[in-house]
Amino acid sequence: MKIFDDKMAPNPRRVRIFLAEKGIAVPYEQVAIMKGEHKTPAHRARNALEQLPVLELDDGSHIAESVAICRYFEELQPDPPLLGRTPKEKATIEMWQRQVEFNLYMPVAQTFRHTHPAMGALETQIKEWGELNRERATKAVHWLDAGLAGKDFITGPHFSIADITAMCAIDFGRIWRFAIPDSCANVKRWHQSVAARPSAQA
Numbered sequence: 523m524k525i526f527d528d529k530m531a532p533n534p535r536r537v538r539i540f541l542a543e544k545g546i547a548v549p550y551e552q553v554a555i556m557k558g559e560h561k562t563p564a565h566r567a568r569n570a571l572e573q574l575p576v577l578e579l580d581d582g583s584h585i586a587e588s589v590a591i592c593r594y595f596e597e598l599q600p601d602p603p604l605l606g607r608t609p610k611e612k613a614t615i616e617m618w619q620r621q622v623e624f625n626l627y628m629p630v631a632q633t634f635r636h637t638h639p640a641m642g643a644l645e646t647q648i649k650e651w652g653e654l655n656r657e658r659a660t661k662a663v664h665w666l667d668a669g670l671a672g673k674d675f676i677t678g679p680h681f682s683i684a685d686i687t688a689m690c691a692i693d694f695g696r697i698w699r700f701a702i703p704d705s706c707a708n709v710k711r712w713h714q715s716v717a718a719r720p721s722a723q724a
Contacts, residue, residue, distance in 0.1 A: 523548060523549070523577070523578065523579055523580050524548060524549040524550065524551055524577075524578050525537065525548050525549070525550050525551070525575050525576070525577050525578070525591070526550075526551050526552075526553050526565070526568060526574060526575060526576040526577075526578065527550040527551065527552055527553065527574065527575050528552060528553055528554060528555050528560075528574050528575075529552065530554075530555070530556065531555055531574055532627075532631070532690045532691070532693070532694040533573070533574060533575060533588045533690075534574050534575040534588070535690050535724070536588045536589075536592070536683075536686050536687060536690050537575050537577075537588050537591050537592060538550075538724035539686045539689075539690070539721045539722060539724050540592045540595065540604060540683060540686060541595060541724070542720065542721035542723075542724035543602065543604060543681070543686075543719075543721045544595060544599055544601075544602065544604070546595055546599060548577075553565055553574055555574065555644070556640065556644070558644070560572045560573065560574055568584045568586075569584065569586040571586070573586060573587075575588060575591060577591045577594065589619070589683065592604070592605070592683055593605065603680075604681070604682050604683050604686075605682070605683055606682070611677070611678075611680075614677050614678070615677050615682045615683060615684055618669075618676050618677050618682075618684040619682075619683050619684045619687055622666070622676065622684050622687045622688045622691070623687055625658070625662040625665065626659060626662035626663065626666060626687075626688060626691045626692075627687055627688070627690070627691040628655075629655040629656075629658035629659040629662060630655075630659045630691045630692070630694055630695040630700065631691075631694070632651065632652065632655040633652050633653075633655045633656045633659060633695070633698055633700075634652075634694065634695075634697055634698055635647070635652070636648050636649060636651050636652030636655070637649060637652035637653065637656070637698060638697065638698055656698075656700075659691075659695060659700060660700075660703065663692075663702060663703060663706050663709055664703070664705075664706060666688065666706075666708075666709055667705075667706035667707070667708045667709045668708075670708035670709060670711075670712050671708055674712075674715070675712070675716075676688060676712070681716070681719070685712075685716050689713065689716045689717065689722065692709075692713060693717075
């Protein structure tokens with residue numbers, strides 16, 4: 523078993539943090555996106571969409587998509603639960619995970635892909651789309667700030683995959699100088715807390 527990873531990309535980082543929280547050690551093999559290594563025939567055989575991360579199992583099969591990989595390991599080792607304990611908690615975490623992914627994570631990624639000069643060689647950039655997503659990302663942080671009122675973590679008292687996704691989004695946004703607005707005190711407090719967890723260094 524091993525994971526094909528890129529230390530510079532946010533999606534693989536989500537899996538690394540998830541596994542670090544669970545104390546699971548898996549070998550990693552680096553595939554450098556900025557060098558185009560994700561577009562090689564060898565990697566396309568693992569994931570035809572040319573994306574990372576990819577988990578390779580001992581039988582030679584592959585699982586792509588960050589959350590799917592996390593789900594696999596959650597089923598193997600339920601504790602500590604990062605995808606929920608009860609039916610209600612599982613559904614609540616799934617709700618927040620998807621909302622954070624669509625409303626914050628994706629706009630941050632699209633801003634990077636369509637405005638950062640380094641992506642010009644890999645992406646057909648549409649500057650207007652990038653700038654629109656810059657505005658959407660800022661709006662999403664204000665939405666998240668309201669959701670964090672009175673809570674330690676996004677879904678309540680327990681750290682979950684929703685926190686991992688949101689932290690990776692905000693940290694990745696720093697590449698294009700995204701910053702948490704001063705008015706979002708709840709997000710600032712939360713981010714300081716989750717960034718201090720040992721897993722955040724994974």
